[in-house]
Amino acid sequence: MRFVIISAGRVGLRTARVLREEGHDVTIIERDEAKVRRARTQSFTVIDGDGSREAVLEEAGVADADAVGALTGDLNVNFTACMIAKHHGCRTVMRIDEAYREGIYRKYAEEVDEVIYPERLGAIGAKNALLGGTIRAIADIAQHLQIVELTITDEAPVNGYTISELQLPADATVLAFGKDEQPLEIPSEDESLEVGDRLVVLADFDVLSEVRQLLVGDGSNETTTIDADTTTGGLN
Structure with missing residues (x-):
C-alpha cells in the first residue's frame, strides 16, 4: 500500500x-x-x-x-x-x-x-x-488502569524471587519481562528477578504504590509509564 x-x-x-x-x-x-x-x-x-x-x-x-x-x-x-x-x-x-x-x-x-x-x-x-x-488505548477502555514498566533494584523485596513466586495484588498482572538490557518478552515462571531486570505490569491505580514497593522498593524512582505502543517521551 x-x-x-x-x-x-x-x-x-x-x-x-x-x-x-x-x-x-x-x-x-x-x-x-x-x-x-x-x-x-x-x-x-x-x-x-x-x-x-x-x-x-x-x-x-x-x-x-x-x-x-x-x-x-x-x-x-x-x-x-x-x-x-x-x-x-x-x-x-x-x-x-x-x-x-x-x-x-x-x-x-x-x-x-x-x-x-x-x-x-x-x-x-x-x-x-x-x-x-x-x-484502543487502555485509558479509553478503563481510566483506572495503568501500564507501567518497573526496574528491579537491590532494595526490592522480591529481588531473587522467580516469576512464579511473585505475588502481586489482585488488581495487577505481569505482561512482559526483560533481563537487564535485553528485549522484553512473555515472562517464564522460572525466570529469577535480579537487579536491573524489567517488568511491565498492568495495574489498577489503587494498587500501583503497592506494586512499586514490591518491585522497586522505597528509595528508587525506576518507574516508567507506557502508552499503547510502549513508547514514552514528548511527541512532535
Whole structure:
C-alpha cells in the first residue's frame, strides 16, 4: 500500500518507519529543514513543503495513495490536508493534541476517517488507523488502569524471587519481562528477578504504590509509564 505522512516529527517519523518495516511505500511531507534532513538520512522520500497545500500533496503522490496521515502539531494543517486527501479518494487520519477536543472533531470532521490523539495511541495506533484497523488505548477502555514498566533494584523485596513466586495484588498482572538490557518478552515462571531486570505490569491505580514497593522498593524512582505502543517521551 502507498501512504503519505505529513510530518517528520516524532509521531510522523515513527509511523513512517512502522509502515515501511511492514513493506508499505511511504512518502513524507515536511517543511522544517532539520526534520527533512533527518528523514532523508533514514532513506525516506521527503517532499519539502506545506502539507496543507494541494500542489505539495500532489507532488507527494496523493492521487495514487491509499491513505494520508496528517500528523503535524498544527490542527489547521491536519484538517486541510485531510479534506484535500479525501477529495483524491484517500483514507484520512487526522492528529489532534488536545483530548478535550476529540469529541468535537469526531462530531464535526465527518469527512475524516479517523481522529487520533497520539499522546494515547502513539505510532502503532496511527499506523493501524491508516491501515483501517482499530486500536484502543487502555485509558479509553478503563481510566483506572495503568501500564507501567518497573526496574528491579537491590532494595526490592522480591529481588531473587522467580516469576512464579511473585505475588502481586489482585488488581495487577505481569505482561512482559526483560533481563537487564535485553528485549522484553512473555515472562517464564522460572525466570529469577535480579537487579536491573524489567517488568511491565498492568495495574489498577489503587494498587500501583503497592506494586512499586514490591518491585522497586522505597528509595528508587525506576518507574516508567507506557502508552499503547510502549513508547514514552514528548511527541512532535
